[in-house]
């Protein structure tokens with residue numbers, strides 16, 4: 001890949017076992033391990049990509065979702081450009097915990113302007129038949145908590161995995177663009193409907 005690459009840090013958060021490591025591994029190595037072990041602390045992998053003509057090196061941080069690893073993961077939240085809040089559609093509790101993950105991220109990443117921070121919500125394991133969370137419920141949560149994009153993924157079947165990471169990049173680029181406009185004193189389009197279209201200045 002040629003051209004100057006923009007380094008973006010995205011972080012995967014969510015309950016233990018929802019499939020964060022599997023999503024990262026599917027995206028970067030195109031592999032799926034049905035016997036994946038729980039993560040301890042954090043791990044990261046890079047992947048280069050091009051989104052809408054921009055060259056990006058995506059640094060994907062995969063965190064340990066189990067509560068006992070909280071002190072090992074939270075120091076790595078700072079500097080993240082986007083947070084992928086992840087739950088598993090066959091695990092209602094993981095969906096109900098999304099708000100806690102959102103708060104934990106905002107606090108430990110020290111996000112100054114949470115209203116404009118790019119979160120993307122992923123409902124993983126859509127290949128499973130025993131769903132406990134409907135698409136509509138998840139979409140409503142996203143709408144009510146910050147108008148976040150929502151994608152249903154399967155690391156196992158490779159459903160929407162690339163789309164999810166590309167969406168994360170698009171959200172970051174859109175916020176950056178909006179900030180540039182704000183700094184230049186341009187008028188923001190309040191009616192555009194997207195995160196990037198909301199007012200910041």
Ligand SMILES: Nc1nc2c(ncn2[C@@H]2O[C@H](COP(=O)(O)OP(=O)(O)OP(=O)(O)O)[C@@H](O)[C@H]2O)c(=O)[nH]1
Nearest residue numbers: 016017018019020021022034038039065154155156
């Ligand atoms: N059916 C199905 N199973 C999945 C999917 N993604 C992950 N799994 C399985 O779910 C289990 C947990 O996956 P992980 O990727 O380790 O989950 P995690 O969120 O990283 O878990 P922690 O490291 O504990 O935070 C593993 O057995 C995976 O094989 C999926 O999309 N579909």
